[in-house]
Amino acid sequence: MAVAGLDELRASIDNLDAALIRLLAERFKATQKVGLHKAKYKLPPTDSAREAYQIRRLRDMSSEAGLDPDFAEKFLNFLIKEVIRHHEAIARSQ
Amino acid sequence: MAVAGLDELRASIDNLDAALIRLLAERFKATQKVGLHKAKYKLPPTDSAREAYQIRRLRDMSSEAGLDPDFAEKFLNFLIKEVIRHHEAIARSQ
Numbered sequence: 001m002a003v004a005g006l007d008e009l010r011a012s013i014d015n016l017d018a019a020l021i022r023l024l025a026e027r028f029k030a031t032q033k034v035g036l037h038k039a040k041y042k043l044p045p046t047d048s049a050r051e052a053y054q055i056r057r058l059r060d061m062s063s064e065a066g067l068d069p070d071f072a073e074k075f076l077n078f079l080i081k082e083v084i085r086h087h088e089a090i091a092r093s094q
Numbered sequence: 095m096a097v098a099g100l101d102e103l104r105a106s107i108d109n110l111d112a113a114l115i116r117l118l119a120e121r122f123k124a125t126q127k128v129g130l131h132k133a134k135y136k137l138p139p140t141d142s143a144r145e146a147y148q149i150r151r152l153r154d155m156s157s158e159a160g161l162d163p164d165f166a167e168k169f170l171n172f173l174i175k176e177v178i179r180h181h182e183a184i185a186r187s188q
Contacts, residue, residue, distance in 0.1 A: 005131055016124065021161060022159055029160070037103065054111070
């Protein structure tokens, strides 16, 4: 009984992870294009107004969704760190 | 022209982030239940066989989706760290 309940929860987690991976792949496709775009038009790699907007928005959405807003902000920073790594690689390759 | 293209990409990123936040909220609801379940049946908080399965699966799915498998593994570790923090809080509260 204990294990059956656990298996069911884990199957849901696995489904959600599959969806998360697909969305992240799509998100990095978009940020990769942003990187190319910024390199092409010589725009600065970071944009603090945009980041402030994203943090505020994700925190608000998280509260509504029942997710810890501090975690959402950590998650965004985790993604941005990876995006900057990609943008630096684009800049180096050009 | 440069800015219009950027705005369109950012609108897509914002849509994807909204979906990611909703899925993460759902994922933590499931892992919260796993934590309660493990506490109730005195199961160990970590399960290395389960984690190894998740890493292998997410890496495979990432390759297929065009996402860096190393990033996918970092992402899973980022989530697991947060889940363990939640489980410890559940264990303390019981």
